[in-house]
Amino acid sequence: RLMQEVEKLKKQMSANSTKLPINIECFMEDRDVTGDMQRLQMEQIC
Numbered sequence: 001r002l003m004q005e006v007e008k009l010k011k012q013m014s015a016n017s018t019k020l021p022i023n024i025e026c027f028m029e030d031r032d033v034t035g036d037m038q039r040l041q042m043e044q045i046c
Helices: 002-013 039-045
Strands: 020-028 031-037
Touching (some): 002 020
Antiparallel strands (some): 020 031
């Protein structure tokens, strides 16, 4: 699920530099994870 969300986010970031939402349902122990990320943050991590 994490990799699917990251790939989706990367595609969205290729055309957009604003903050984009991250939503992963039931990521760990049935907990949902939400947040946002900008292209610059992704580039620093990767």
